[in-house]
Amino acid sequence: xxxxxxxxxxxxxxxxxxxxxxxxxxxxxxxxxxxxxxxxxxxxxxxxxxxxxxxxxxxxxxxxxxxxxxxxxxxxxxxxxxxxxxxxxxxxxxxxxxxxxxxxxxxxxxxxxxxxxxxxxxxxxxxxxxxxxxxxxxxxxxxxxxxxxxxxxxxxxxxxxxxxxxxxxxxxxxxxxxxxxxxxxxxxxxxxxxxxxxxxxxxxxxxxxxxxxxxxxxxxxxxxxxxxxxxxxxxxxxxxxxxxxxxxxxxxxxxxxxxxxxxxxxxxxxxxxxxxxxxxxxxxxxxxx
Amino acid sequence: xxxxxxxxxxxxxxxxxxxxxxxxxxxxxxxxxxxxxxxxxxxxxxxxxxxxxxxxxxxxxxxxxxxxxxxxxxxxxxxxxxxxxxxxxxxxxxxxxxxxxxxxxxxxxxxxxxxxxxxxxxxxxxxxxxxxxxxxxxxxxxxxxxxxxxxxxxxxxxxxxxxxxxxxxxxxxxxxxxxxxxxxxxxxxxxxxxxxxxxxxxxxxxxxxxxxxxxxxxxxxxxxxxxxxxxxxxxxxxxxxxxxxxxxxxxxxxxxxxxxxxxxxxxxxxxxxxxxxxxxxxxxxxxxxxxxxxxxxxxxxxxxxxxxxxxxxxxxxxxxxxxxxxxxxxxxxx
Ligand SMILES: Nc1ncnc2c1ncn2[C@@H]1O[C@H](COP(=O)(O)OP(=O)(O)OP(=O)(O)O)[C@@H](O)[C@H]1O
Ligand SMILES: [Mg+2]
Numbered sequence: 001x002x003x004x005x006x007x008x009x010x011x012x013x014x015x016x017x018x019x020x021x022x023x024x025x026x027x028x029x030x031x032x033x034x035x036x037x038x039x040x041x042x043x044x045x046x047x048x049x050x051x052x053x054x055x056x057x058x059x060x061x062x063x064x065x066x067x068x069x070x071x072x073x074x075x076x077x078x079x080x081x082x083x084x085x086x087x088x089x090x091x092x093x094x095x096x097x098x099x100x101x102x103x104x105x106x107x108x109x110x111x112x113x114x115x116x117x118x119x120x121x122x123x124x125x126x127x128x129x130x131x132x133x134x135x136x137x138x139x140x141x142x143x144x145x146x147x148x149x150x151x152x153x154x155x156x157x158x159x160x161x162x163x164x165x166x167x168x169x170x171x172x173x174x175x176x177x178x179x180x181x182x183x184x185x186x187x188x189x190x191x192x193x194x195x196x197x198x199x200x201x202x203x204x205x206x207x208x209x210x211x212x213x214x215x216x217x218x219x220x221x222x223x224x225x226x227x228x229x230x231x232x233x234x235x236x237x238x239x240x241x242x243x244x245x246x247x248x249x250x251x252x253x254x255x256x257x258x259x260x261x262x263x264x265x266x267x268x269x270x271x272x273x274x275x276x277x278x279x280x281x282x283x284x285x286x287x288x289x
Numbered sequence: 290x291x292x293x294x295x296x297x298x299x300x301x302x303x304x305x306x307x308x309x310x311x312x313x314x315x316x317x318x319x320x321x322x323x324x325x326x327x328x329x330x331x332x333x334x335x336x337x338x339x340x341x342x343x344x345x346x347x348x349x350x351x352x353x354x355x356x357x358x359x360x361x362x363x364x365x366x367x368x369x370x371x372x373x374x375x376x377x378x379x380x381x382x383x384x385x386x387x388x389x390x391x392x393x394x395x396x397x398x399x400x401x402x403x404x405x406x407x408x409x410x411x412x413x414x415x416x417x418x419x420x421x422x423x424x425x426x427x428x429x430x431x432x433x434x435x436x437x438x439x440x441x442x443x444x445x446x447x448x449x450x451x452x453x454x455x456x457x458x459x460x461x462x463x464x465x466x467x468x469x470x471x472x473x474x475x476x477x478x479x480x481x482x483x484x485x486x487x488x489x490x491x492x493x494x495x496x497x498x499x500x501x502x503x504x505x506x507x508x509x510x511x512x513x514x515x516x517x518x519x520x521x522x523x524x525x526x527x528x529x530x531x532x533x534x535x536x537x538x539x540x541x542x543x544x545x546x547x548x549x550x551x552x553x554x555x556x557x558x559x560x561x562x563x564x565x566x567x568x569x570x571x572x573x574x575x576x577x578x579x580x581x582x583x584x585x586x587x588x589x590x591x592x593x594x595x596x597x598x599x600x601x602x603x604x605x606x607x608x609x610x611x612x613x614x615x616x617x618x619x620x621x622x623x
Pocket of ligand 2 (some may be wrong): 331
């Protein structure tokens with residue numbers, strides 16, 4: 001029924017939405033690109049706004065904070081992915097078992113996902129990790145040990161724990177639905193074929209979960225590259241916990257160097273797209289199989 | 290060897306007794322078919338034998354050893370599932386080799402057995418495909434291949450043909466029968482299709498609500514059904530049942546006569562009636578005949594050449610040698 005007429009009508013009707021989306025995306029992108037090629041220091045009006053070519057880009061990557069930030073980002077993203085995927089599979093397997101109060105337990109497991117990042121970071125910082133009043137400090141003292149200053153002594157690990165806690169429900173939920181879609185007869189067939197539980201897990205369950213795991217990996221990577229609130233609330237980027245996103249934030253808002261920050265932003269866009277392309281290809285391959 | 294005997298085996302799901310205690314003896318090399326209406330417990334019984342369900346009470350003995358508490362893998366039985374239950378991410382080769390891999394057979398022996406099975410089942414050209422790239426019939430054969438490489442004591446089939454179209458079903462039916470003749474291994478086959486049961490079985494077990502109604506060879510069941518249920522279940526189209534005066538004449542509460550044992554005539558006969566719906570199959574024609582003498586239309590088989598129109602007056606005469614008589618409890622009077 002797609003006549004010439006109805007097609008142009010459809011285009012006309014989609015136009016407002018498409019225009020809005022394009023504007024939404026393009027205006028900030030173009031502005032970021034624009035500023036990344038200029039000196040722009042709003043707090044120092046005596047420095048003139050001029051075109052500086054690729055200076056900002058060069059300065060961003062040659063600054064002493066750049067590589068540590070890349071490393072911190074990779075550690076956080078990698079650590080959280082590892083923890084959420086492994087624990088997610090285990091939790092999904094457990095939640096799939098028939099048990100009393102299944103519905104309530106599932107809601108409880110999903111709950112952390114609904115807590116805002118700022119709030120959960122604050123909760124962890126003050127209730128669990130605080131070296132004086134925190135829950136862990138109390139336990140350590142009760143055991144006669146010295147409290148640990150988690151956020152300064154183990155800042156990256158602490159942030160990984162907090163972010164994993166936030167994202168574990170997401171991973172669990174997706175993996176649980178995947179496990180539930182596994183044909184029980186396949187497991188029974190494998191059982192009759194003489195496969196022990198570990199073999200059934202490796203040969204039947206894990207391959208069945210691989211697509212869901214890739215989806216979790218993809219979505220989480222994209223979101224984890226941009227985590228900010230958890231760092232802002234806890235360490236403010238100190239003790240080696242400065243990620244790329246946080247570095248850009250510091251350049252723009254703390255140093256008020258909009259040009260340099262924008263250049264960092266462009267790097268982040270390129271990085272995110274490389275990751276997305278890479279992961280889309282994995283998902284695509286998975287979907288073909 | 291593949292001798293299986295069940296004694297007093299019962300199964301309860303919570304409060305519901307799906308299978309009341311039953312005894313069953315399956316001999317080595319037999320092709321046994323469990324048949325019965327949907328929900329009668331055929332699959333449950335098969336799964337009890339396989340070990341996929343635990344018995345609530347009773348004993349399962351396989352080849353002289355008590356297997357009641359044995360895990361499925363130890364019972365040396367292979368099962369072909371209704372959904373085939375192939376491993377979707379493995380190639381056909383790996384699917385068939387999976388039980389051998391689990392049994393840690395050496396690679397050369399695995400390859401030998403897989404290629405043997407593939408040859409027998411005409412799967413040689415498909416060994417490197419995934420199950421998703423096969424037709425229904427080919428998947429079915431892969432599932433059978435995965436079962437035969439283990440060289441089990443017995444094969445268990447749970448409605449293996451119900452996902453196939455009619456033509457393919459007939460073909461696979463023959464293939465499975467042929468496989469049985471060649472391997473001479475015990476096979477237990479579940480179906481709700483009495484044609485499959487009649488054509489394949491050495492021994493049919495008719496189940497109703499978990500109770501064994503009759504055990505016997507296809508012809509035994511056809512000729513001497515033990516009760517009304519078996520009489521109505523075995524044979525296609527169904528046996529006709531008459532109650533009331535016609536039955537009393539033969540000293541029974543209910544009489545049964547198969548459509549193929551009624552003679553149809555346009556001039557004279559025992560029962561007068563009018564032709565209702567007729568079903569022309571080419572070789573045969575089935576007429577549904579109405580009469581005041583019957584509560585329900587009586588089905589009659591006639592030669593494919595016989596041409597009678599709706600409403601035509603005809604006479605039916607049952608062949609009394611093939612008349613089945615049943616008492617008030619529905620049991621056969623011999
Ligand atoms: N896990 C279970 N829990 C409770 N009841 C069950 C369970 N499995 C089967 N049943 C019940 O046991 C009865 C027999 O089921 P079964 O699957 O053996 O029937 P079937 O003869 O194979 O039927 P079909 O021809 O439809 O496959 C049914 O009434 C079913 O509801
Ligand atoms: Mg069944």
